[in-house]
Every structure is written in C-alpha cells, then in structure tokens.
Amino acid sequence: MDLLPPCNAACPAGENIQRWLAHAREGEHERAWRALVADNPLPAIHGRVCYHPCERDCNRARLDSALSIHAVERFLGDLALEHGWRVTPPPVRSGRRALVIGAGPSGLSAAHHLAALGHDVEVRDAGARPGGMMRYGIPAYRLPRDVLDGELERIRALGVTLTPDHRVVDLEAERREGRFDAVFVAVGAQLSRHVDIPAADAGRIVDAVPFLRSVASGERPRVGRRVAVYGGGNTAMDAARTARRLGAEDAVVVYRRTRERMPAHEEEAADAEHEGVRMSWLRTITAFEGGELQVEVMELDESGLPRPTGRLETIAADTVILALGQDADTGFLRSVPGVKLERDGSVRVSGSLMTGAPGVFAGGDMVPDERTVTVGVGHGKRAAREIDAWLRGPALVRPPKHRQAPYEMLRPWYFGDAARRAQPELGPDERVGGFVEVVGGLAEPQAVYEAGRCLSCGNCCECDGCLGACPEGAVLKLGPGRRYRFDYDRCTGCAACFDQCPVHAIEMIAEAAPDPPEAFVSPQGAAR
Secondary structure (H helix, E strand, O other), X not given: OEOEOHHHHHOOXXXXXXXXXXXXXXXXXXXXXXXXXXXXXXXXXXXXXXXXXXXXXXXXXXXXXXXXXXXXHHHHHHHHHHHOOOOOOOOOOXXXXXXXXXXOHHHHHHHHHHHHOOOEEEEEOOOOOOOOHHHHOOOOOOOOHHHHHHHHHHHHHOOOEEEOOOOOOOHHHHHHHHOOOEEEEOOOEEEEOOOOXXXXXXXXXXXXXXXXXXXXXXXOOOOOOEEEEEOOOHXXXXXXXXXXXXXXXXXXXXXXXXXXXXXXXXXXXHHHHHOOEEEEOOEEEEEEEOOEEEEEEEEEOOOOOEEEEEEEEEEEOOEEEEOOOEEEOXXXXXOOOOOOEOOOOOXXXXXXXXXXXXXXXXXXXXXXXXXXXXXXXXXXXXXXXXXXXXXXXXXXXXXXXXXXXXXXXXXXXXXXXXOOOOOOEOOHHHHHOOOOOOEOOOOHHHHHHHXXXXXXXXXXXXXXXHHHHOOOOOEEEOOOOOOEEEOOOOOOOOOHHHHHOXXXXXXXXXXXXOOOOOOOOOOOOOOO
C-alpha cells in the first residue's frame, strides 16, 4: 500500500518530504534535492524561514521527538548552492507567455514551475531587487542575502526574466502590450495598517514594514535606547529583535491579547525573549509623549476576549514601532473586468486560483490564507499547474489523496529511540551584536542521521521484515527500489507479514472483498 505520511499532508508547499528524506538517508543528496525542488524551488530559504508544520504533525514526535525536517532541507539547499546544481530547462518550449506580478515567494515559485513546464515567463516587481518580503521583511540574521540571491539566480538560469522597478498600474494594458497568454498576480502584503495614537512627536512613531525595509537596504536608523513595538505578530518580533541590533538597550513588545492568542509563532517570540526583548501582554497604547508611552491594562472577559479596565501604566520609550499587520495593494485590480475583491481587499479566486477574469490568477498574500513563505510557494506551484492546464487544456484533474498513516498504525518497537540532532545557535550577546545568521546548519553526518530517523509512515521501506516473516515463501523481493510482490497461490492469509510490518505498508483484506482504491503497490515511493 501507499498511504499519505502526515508530514507530506501538512506541508503547505506540497513537498513529498518522505521521498527526499529517503534519498538523503542513502547519501544520494543531489537526487534528494531534485525531488525536493520538483515541488519547492527555494529549499535553502525554506530550511531557514519555514515554520515547519510538517514537524508539528510528524509521527516521530510520539516516539521521542519530531524529525528535524527543516534542518535536512536546509542542508540540501545549501549543498545545491555550494555545488551549483541547476534545474534542467525543458527541451521543448510551449510558445506561450506568462506574466507574473510580484517577485516574492509565491510569484517566484510560479515563475519557476511555469518555466519548468516550458512556458516563457517574465516577473515584474516594484522593488529594486527581487525577493519581496523575503528580502525586505525577513532580517538577514534569519535569512542571509547570499542564500536568497543564490536561489533566485537558479530561477533566472531556468530562463525566467526578472524585471525590477516596474510597478504594474494597468494590468490589461501590460498583458495586451506584452502579448501574455496568462497572468499570475502575487503582490505581497506590504501596506501597513495604522492606528491613531495621540503623540507630541509623531516622527518618533514608525511603521514596522518601512523600518525593516530600510534596515534591509543597508540603512541604520536611530531608534534610541528604549523601543516599544506595538503588535503581536512575527513582524513585531522581527522589529523588536532588529531594534536590539541597532543599539536599543530595552525593547518591549506591547500587545492587546495574551501570549496564547498572539499571531506570532511561538518560536519567534521565544527567540525575541532570548535576545532580551520584553513582552507586555494585555496592553493597548493610548498616548505617546515626552519619552513615555501610556498604556491601558486589558483583562479577559467571559469569552476570552480583551476588554479595557481603565487602569493606566507608563512605559519609557524613545521610539514606537507599529506592527499591526499588513494588507496587499490590490487596488490596481479594481479596473480589471471580472475581478472581485473582498471587503478586506483580498482577491476572490476559484478553486483553481483563477479570478473572475479569464486567464488572470492570484495567490500568496493576496488571497485569504495564512501569510507565510511556505504557503506562498505552495500557491505558486498550484497556480503554475492550473495555468499550464488552462493554456493547454483540458482542465487539471487532481487524483484523490491517499488516506493518512497515523501513529497508531505503526509498529514503534521496530525503530527504537534516536535523539534529534540540534542545530548550533549563537548566544544572546553574539546575536544582538550584529546581523550575522543566528542558527547554523547541520553537517553531512548529522543531516544523514536525521534523515534516517524518518519512520517511512505508510510506505514500504524495504526492511525485509515481511520477507523473513512469511512461512510460505509467498513474499518475493524484486530488488532495490522495487519493493516486493505477493504470490497469492502460496499465501494462506496468516497475516504474519502484516503483523510485523513497521510502517503499515501491508493491509489485510477479506478475500471476497474488492480491493479498496488505496490498496495498491507502487514503485513511486511516498504517496502524495
């Protein structure tokens, strides 16, 4: 059988994680990387900035600790940059042209996959350099710029044209003049939301996105000794950590909800605290004057929502950074016939990510979904395949997903304990002293070991257990990578093979019953 591993099911980029881990475990690193970039063209980036929901659902966590999937992904991505591995362009071009608007993760992913499918692709972006919020929003201590540039260069080498400093205002005209057959719109969420704060010196109140952008561009704005960041998302944590690196001796995050309700990922808040950032939960800012921030204490009502109490406190601050969320700039789409926008400005799309305008697709931060690099990359891949189907016809038909392989299906006695390998990290003082990368990567022996911790949930790992357990010689080994065949003339249905299979790649089915749709043996590896 082939079942769906929970890591594969949880990956927003749609990676076949179990497959590339298996190649990495065997030391076939380039083969592992190629299996990885078939779904995600930015593995070195993802190994650093993805919040790895795959690890949250990893069955290994029930045994000892989750597999460090992101660390192995980073190892493969860095190895590809070191050795200059490239994706081979298709030998035959389709003759179709696609325009991608936005050079963030979603747009770049779509461009990569469209080019790999044989289409001519141009990416137009308003920024001076491609990368979107990966370049101008994620600080260098999390994502070094040489890593970003290396993976972008590989997309360019696939034949994608990257056009910077080009803000699209009239989409219909751009499509007509460029003779583009399809468009994928993926502009990022870079418009800061605002709140009115009475302040004697409004110049000391700055928006987080422009602040992070200026630092990413090489500027070093003066923030003073004391900085308050208003907001509870990942951008707020990055702003506070960046302020510490710019010399702020005291940085505090002010948020109106509790830690449990903050939009930031827990590891982001933990890293900020590790670097000396203080958290002030259940507080709202009411005024800012004379180096003092006035905040009102909130309390939770019966439904768990914050409500004001009227009690006020003061926090010393030289600068206030607003990190209250961002919106995508979708106004230029209002004039496109058929495109519908939601009340919050997001774009209404169909299940294929196509808007109401034929041939115009949208994804990433522009459509309702979680706003992360990995989600954006997944949208880009999905849009590329839908665009390819729309250009060539017929419509894309997705096969049904296999059922998942939960921990209860496995035989954990087979695996034993194997401790997770930790990535090296800088200490607090080293971190705030500059913008050098905080978390290091795994060496090859560690990465191979970590890949070997994979339980191969739901898919044959060729352990030969069934071969040795069968008393009738009904299990036939077909050779490396080809798995096994059952001789049903010899099989008595004793279930010895089923009882010992550690990964539940064998199922017992009543002889008179028809095979269920998922009960088949495939040499293709992990199910999708």
